[in-house]
Amino acid sequence: MRKSLQYWIERRQWEGLAEIDALGSILNDPSLQDGGWELGSFLATGTREIASLLALLESINASPPDWDSALDFGCGVGRLTRALAFRFAYVTGVDASATMLCKARSINGDLTNVEFITNTSSGLENVTNSAYSIVVSSIVLQHIPPPHAERFISEFFRVLKPGGIAAFQIPVEDLRQVSLLRRILWKIRPRALLALLGVGKEFSFSMHTVPEDRIREIIERAGADVCAVLSTNHTNSDFNGAIEIVEKGGHNGGLASRLFVVRKPLTWA
Ligand SMILES: C[S@@+](CC[C@H](N)C(=O)[O-])C[C@H]1O[C@@H](n2cnc3c(N)ncnc32)[C@H](O)[C@@H]1O
Incomplete structure (x- = not known):
């Protein structure tokens, strides 16, 4: 119950952030907050990120098995979905925020090979088994409470086709030296809670970590x-x-x- 409430709060925060400054809440460059991002430059960061990710995968012999389909988990306004759509025949963007997805559909309305799916559950129930050549997730799992983030990671292997690649980013350790009082205040985040109740607009997001060993366990179990x-x-x-x-x-x-x-093996039980 407590975990579900926390999960709901996190998702509601993203809804608020998407309404106020979607681009600035996705890429937090301090010099480009409060509406500072220009859409063309924002999307160019997605092109650059996907180009370097695919080059990196090639350099470690981990390219996707084909260029049929990609899943962008936590797609926001489709910054990476769009870039993937120029490399893969079909791309699905999944996000928990309806407002982010509304913006994603509008920004990427010129593309015919993308779909955007709202997902508010803690799994990927709306996504077909063994369908994708690659699953990409960048700067997303860090905002999802660990039990739910772990569940999503195991879902990546279900939705990948055999031989498919999961390339996901997640923080594994918090190195900040933060006092106990600041930690408690940050957990409570009074202004963010007031924003949830409709008072003010100080929505914020949390940063979560999952230890590397725990993630390796999930991969091994899959x-x-x-x-x-x-x-x-x-x-x-x-x-x-x-x-x-x-x-x-x-x-x-x-x-x-x-x-x-991570690669899903060709034979997968
Ligand atoms: C920092 S943004 C990153 C967006 C995109 N990956 C990019 O790099 O442009 C984080 C995104 O994760 C989404 N998100 C947060 N919790 C989620 C969840 N449980 N399921 C799916 N998406 C989620 C937010 O709505 C937001 O769009």
Whole structure:
């Protein structure tokens, strides 16, 4: 019950953020908040991110088995969905926020090979088994409470086709030195709670971590093969879609972020 309430609150926060400044809440570059992003430059970050992700996968021998279909989990306004649509025959964007998806449909109305699906449950029930060549998730799982994030990761393997690749990013450790009082205040977030009740507009998001060992366990239980686990800069506030491989133990926005690249085996029980 408590977990479901927390999950509901997190999703409601994203609805509020999407209404106020969707682009600035997705890419948090401090110099581009409060409506500072210009749509063309924002979408260009998606093109750059997908180009470097696919080049990275190729460099580690983990390219998708074909270019048929991609799933963008936590797609927001379709920044990455759009870029994937120029590489794959068909792309599905999934998000929990109806407002984000409304904007995604409008921004990507010129594309005929994308669909956007609202998903408010803690699994991917609306997504078919063994359908996708690749599942991509960037700067999303960090905003989902761990039990739900873990469930989504195991769902990625169900929806991938045999030989398909999951490339998902998630922070594995919080390195911030935050006092207990600040931690408690941040958990309660009085202004964010008031915004949920319709008082003010100070919506905010949380950052969650799932330990690397726990994620490896989920992958192992799914019978999938880890191709690489890379330490990245995704949690830096000026990330802006420019993926960099950083030193493990590096302090990226105070969190240790990992990009997991995992292949679903050709024979999958
Ligand atoms: C920081 S944005 C990233 C959007 C997109 N991946 C990108 O990089 O442009 C995080 C997104 O995750 C979505 N989200 C949060 N919780 C979710 C959930 N439980 N299921 C699906 N999407 C979720 C939010 O609505 C938001 O659009």
